[in-house]
Amino acid sequence: MRYLPLTSDDRAAMLAAVGAASIDDLFVDVPAEARLDGTIAGLPDHASELAVERHMAALARRNMAAGDGPFFLGAGAYRHHVPASVDHLIQRGEFLTAYTPYQPEIAQGTLQMLFEFQSQVARLLGTDVANASMYDGSTACWEAIVMARRVTRRSKALLSTGLHPHYRSVARTMANYTGDVLVDGDPALEAGTDWAALAAAVDKEVSCVVVQYPDILGRIDDMTALAGACQAAGALLIAVVTEPVALGLIKAPGEMGADIVVGEGQSIGVGLQFGGPYLGLFGCKAKYVRQMPGRLCGETADANGKRGFVLTLSTREQHIRREKATSNICTNSGLCALAFSIHMTLLGEAGLRQLAGINHGRAKVAAAEFAKVPGVSLLNGGFFNEFTLVLPKAARPVIHELAEKGILGGVSLGRLYPDNDALANGLVVAVTETVTEQDIAAFAAALKEVLA
Amino acid sequence: MNAGGVDDTTTFTGNRALMLEEPLIFEIGGSETTGVDFDEAAPAADLGALARSAPIGLPGLSESETVRHYTRLSRQNYAIDLGLFPLGSCTMKHNPRLNEKVARMPGFADVHPLQPQETVQGAYAVIHELAEWLITLTGMHSVAMSPKAGAHGELCGVLCIKAALEARGEDRRVILVPESAHGTNPATAAFAGFTVEDIPATGEGRVDLAALKARLGPDVAGVMITNPNTCGLFEREMKAISDAVHAAGGYVYCDGANFNAIVGRVRPGDLGVDAMHINLHKTFSTPHGGGGPGSGPVVLSEALAPFAPLPFVTREGDRFRLIEEENAGEDHPQTFGRMTAFHGQMGMFTRALAYILSHGADGLKQVAEDAVLNANYVLRSLEDVLDAPFAASGPCMHEALFSDRGLAEGFSTLDVAKGLIDEGYHPMTVFFPLVVHGAMLIEPTETESKAVLDQFIGALRSIALRAKNGDPALKSAPHFAPRARLDETLAARKPVLAWSEAEVGGS
Numbered sequence: 037m038r039y040l041p042l043t044s045d046d047r048a049a050m051l052a053a054v055g056a057a058s059i060d061d062l063f064v065d066v067p068a069e070a071r072l073d074g075t076i077a078g079l080p081d082h083a084s085e086l087a088v089e090r091h092m093a094a095l096a097r098r099n100m101a102a103g104d105g106p107f108f109l110g111a112g113a114y115r116h117h118v119p120a121s122v123d124h125l126i127q128r129g130e131f132l133t134a135y136t137p138y139q140p141e142i143a144q145g146t147l148q149m150l151f152e153f154q155s156q157v158a159r160l161l162g163t164d165v166a167n168a169s170m171y172d173g174s175t176a177c178w179e180a181i182v183m184a185r186r187v188t189r190r191s192k193a194l195l196s197t198g199l200h201p202h203y204r205s206v207a208r209t210m211a212n213y214t215g216d217v218l219v220d221g222d223p224a225l226e227a228g229t230d231w232a233a234l235a236a237a238v239d240k241e242v243s244c245v246v247v248q249y250p251d252i253l254g255r256i257d258d259m260t261a262l263a264g265a266c267q268a269a270g271a272l273l274i275a276v277v278t279e280p281v282a283l284g285l286i287k288a289p290g291e292m293g294a295d296i297v298v299g300e301g302q303s304i305g306v307g308l309q310f311g312g313p314y315l316g317l318f319g320c321k322a323k324y325v326r327q328m329p330g331r332l333c334g335e336t337a338d339a340n341g342k343r344g345f346v347l348t349l350s351t352r353e354q355h356i357r358r359e360k361a362t363s364n365i366c367t368n369s370g371l372c373a374l375a376f377s378i379h380m381t382l383l384g385e386a387g388l389r390q391l392a393g394i395n396h397g398r399a400k401v402a403a404a405e406f407a408k409v410p411g412v413s414l415l416n417g418g419f420f421n422e423f424t425l426v427l428p429k430a431a432r433p434v435i436h437e438l439a440e441k442g443i444l445g446g447v448s449l450g451r452l453y454p455d456n457d458a459l460a461n462g463l464v465v466a467v468t469e470t471v472t473e474q475d476i477a478a479f480a481a482a483l484k485e486v487l488a
Numbered sequence: 489m490n491a492g493g494v495d496d497t498t499t500f501t502g503n504r505a506l507m508l509e510e511p512l513i514f515e516i517g518g519s520e521t522t523g524v525d526f527d528e529a530a531p532a533a534d535l536g537a538l539a540r541s542a543p544i545g546l547p548g549l550s551e552s553e554t555v556r557h558y559t560r561l562s563r564q565n566y567a568i569d570l571g572l573f574p575l576g577s578c579t580m581k582h583n584p585r586l587n588e589k590v591a592r593m594p595g596f597a598d599v600h601p602l603q604p605q606e607t608v609q610g611a612y613a614v615i616h617e618l619a620e621w622l623i624t625l626t627g628m629h630s631v632a633m634s635p636k637a638g639a640h641g642e643l644c645g646v647l648c649i650k651a652a653l654e655a656r657g658e659d660r661r662v663i664l665v666p667e668s669a670h671g672t673n674p675a676t677a678a679f680a681g682f683t684v685e686d687i688p689a690t691g692e693g694r695v696d697l698a699a700l701k702a703r704l705g706p707d708v709a710g711v712m713i714t715n716p717n718t719c720g721l722f723e724r725e726m727k728a729i730s731d732a733v734h735a736a737g738g739y740v741y742c743d744g745a746n747f748n749a750i751v752g753r754v755r756p757g758d759l760g761v762d763a764m765h766i767n768l769h770k771t772f773s774t775p776h777g778g779g780g781p782g783s784g785p786v787v788l789s790e791a792l793a794p795f796a797p798l799p800f801v802t803r804e805g806d807r808f809r810l811i812e813e814e815n816a817g818e819d820h821p822q823t824f825g826r827m828t829a830f831h832g833q834m835g836m837f838t839r840a841l842a843y844i845l846s847h848g849a850d851g852l853k854q855v856a857e858d859a860v861l862n863a864n865y866v867l868r869s870l871e872d873v874l875d876a877p878f879a880a881s882g883p884c885m886h887e888a889l890f891s892d893r894g895l896a897e898g899f900s901t902l903d904v905a906k907g908l909i910d911e912g913y914h915p916m917t918v919f920f921p922l923v924v925h926g927a928m929l930i931e932p933t934e935t936e937s938k939a940v941l942d943q944f945i946g947a948l949r950s951i952a953l954r955a956k957n958g959d960p961a962l963k964s965a966p967h968f969a970p971r972a973r974l975d976e977t978l979a980a981r982k983p984v985l986a987w988s989e990a991e992v993g994g995s
């Protein structure tokens with residue numbers, strides 16, 4: 037057992053020291069009928085590192101990796117290049133094998149990193165403050181709706197039809213059990229968002245309006261008027277960002293008046309990882325900070341007057357406030373926050389803007405190319421690095437045919453909205469800096485073949 | 489501290505040899521500096537009014553500066569890789585590096601959650617294989633894999649209970665939680681819309697069965713019990729608790745944070761548990777990462793299984809299929825819905841599976857035995873100098889609980905903890921559980937050697953004696969950490985939560 041340092045002599049000496057005749061004496065409080073004497077039947081015994089690696093590698097080979105060919109999937113998870121130093125640094129044992137920084141004197145590394153992360157995120161989202169992370173974008177979105185309920189003391193939320201369907205599902209699941217009222221629906225295959233309709237629908241009953249920017253179909257829009265309508269009605273505007281790289285190029289939701297901005301930070305530093313672990317971003321206006329969920333790191337001084345950092349305002353949290361806490365969240369996504377922060381530090385303002393510009397430029401080239409395929413049209417007016425193609429037939433089988441040709445060609449709306457035939461021909465395509473001109477040409481050619 | 493010139497306690501830079509001061513990225517980075525090169529310039533964008541006009545204010549560093557910044561920061565952290573990290577309830581065990589290697593295989597790390605199902609059979613296989621292990625180890629009926637952490641798993645279990653009651657047409661509003669529970673338990677129940685009531689503890693640190701039975705009734709949806717509990721004790725009456733709750737029409741949620749103590753030796757399914765989350769970042773050693781990510785799959789009894797959240801993986805011969813919204817209608821009609829986008833913490837599944845396969849059934853049983861032996865060794869080696877409120881009633885499980893009784897006037901658990909920092913240890917969990925005054929909860933885990941424990945016991949003995957004798961130097965500990973005690977009151981009273989140009993940096 038390579039992970040267990042006790043020898044049989046140690047065990048014997050320690051049993052004697054604690055006054056036990058055998059290890060079973062220490063399990064005496066377990067009732068006899070619940071005690072297992074042998075090992076559990078049907079499970080294999082321990083294995084060498086080589087054997088485990090071989091087994092796992094065989095499983096990994098059964099997947100087609102995104103890097104194996106042309107790759108165009110987005111819809112809430114994006115493939116970006118992550119500099120090698122990011123993964124090197126997050127594997128330093130002092131970061132990797134530390135705990136939540138409850139003892140600040142010996143956790144200044146994690147705490148200063150979190151303070152820097154919060155500062156970067158707040159600036160990127162255009163909010164006054166940001167927390168130390170949530171599990172992911174979808175859970176952050178629900179927590180924002182709960183927070184709006186606390187702030188406004190109303191429990192009716194209007195969800196834009198452009199919100200990621202999984203985010204909507206999470207909110208629906210929770211609202212089923214909490215008594216919150218959600219007004220939502222599927223998107224229409226139109227170039228414009230439903231934000232003007234939302235602005236018209238906001239009234240004194242509404243706690244919040246939730247919009248996604250860019251939305252599930254890749255559409256972008258100005259939320260200034262919607263923010264004004266929310267403010268006039270005493271409701272909060274929640275903006276959801278699933279592709280934070282976009283904010284290198286387009287205005288931050290906070291700049292346009294959003295009260296709470298949440299998002300998925302996976303794009304920066306974290307990688308695809310088949311959907312998790314990801315990184316929930318959560319920012320808001322300063323006046324709401326005491327209603328926020330999750331951990332917050334703040335600056336202070338030590339007994340000698342030196343600057344230092346601590347977890348703060350923890351009376352909002354479950355370990356202090358128990359059933360009166362703003363959320364039940366405890367463990368969040370600390371290491372993913374570190375990856376994000378390192379990648380963002382490497383990029384800096386100039387690098388982020390350039391990365392965003394390259395994404396946008398390449399996506400425009402690709403969209404124009406794909407729209408030339410007979411029968412295919414581009415839905416979007418404006419977009420960042422993701423857009424929706426309308427195919428002459430259902431997109432779902434097309435995706436499978438493209439996969440057979442070694443091309444991962446986007447996410448079909450049929451997969452995201454299986455019950456809505458009106459959306460079946462929609463295909464959401466993401467184009468990041470990892471996509472080459474050859475990839476675009478290969479996809480266009482393959483799409484042409486499949487649709488012919 | 490001499491605040492003036494340079495002498496034997498101060499330096500010109502503020503550094504102390506290997507203890508290096510590091511400014512914030514905002515103080516050293518530049519708006520034009522970058523550590524990333526691109527092969528091309530960005531073309532002009534035509535985004536009109538939506539284009540960003542003002543600077544974002546993000547500092548950049550070159551790659552060499554970035555590596556140094558974060559390496560310097562890392563050295564101000566204590567970590568398992570440096571030494572004993574005996575946080576009760578947190579199970580800070582060694583994190584094997586094989587698991588990191590495996591998780592980074594491109595076939596796992598570079599795979600999109602919405603890829604066509606035929607291209608991700610290996611990912612589904614990992615989820616399925618890990619699920620089978622968790623089901624077998626716990627003796628339960630099925631498992632929900634998508635919860636993102638322990639507290640998210642609690643939410644999953646509590647929603648299953650709510651859905652089951654709804655299916656029975658019952659509206660029960662109350663969840664009972666022991667006084668010694670993790671704060672997440674009552675917070676979770678409230679987050680799901682339940683009312684929370686406390687169950688008292690006996691003088692032995694266990695659930696008061698008589699008081700629990702007396703409170704059961706038609707308004708009680710269930711109980712949330714931690715077993716082994718947060719006093720480090722096995723709930724001997726667990727089966728009787730479950731039977732009583734079931735007889736009254738309720739369900740039993742078990743907080744599985746302490747599963748490490750019993751893995752391979754006790755199956756919660758044999759104790760009448762209906763739902764239990766398993767912290768993969770505790771029992772199955774996926775790294776804590778300075779506060780996540782975790783992973784909290786929830787094993788379920790037959791009674792709750794129909795309500796499990798989407799998505800999940802089923803096996804059909806050698807193919808795996810995902811049950812999600814579109815096909816749940818026929819295969820899983822009673823699901824309570826979705827808890828998160830995508831499939832949960834895949835990166836943690838690969839690590840946990842590698843860990844489980846490495847230990848195997850025999851190794852996992854040894855894990856529980858060594859964890860319990862190590863904790864008892866600490867308990868019996870210190871009970872003569874620190875008050876151990878429940879030590880007389882028998883052995884502990886995976887963690888040893890002490891109180892601050894007998895420390896000198898004006899000395900507290902906090903002083904003992906800060907003293908341990910100077911001795912080169914991370915402190916134990918302090919002031920939790922709340923059922924003990926000034927609690928100190930020590931969980932050594934199975935990955936510590938006898939020699940390490942002996943030295944730790946020696947250090948803690950010496951600190952306990954100093955605290956009993958009122959050594960004033962202990963009141964100002966730590967003396968050798970990167971920072972002295974930090975002013976948490978100031979941080980809360982005048983919150984500074986983000987850097988701003990206006991701010992004047994510390995010394």
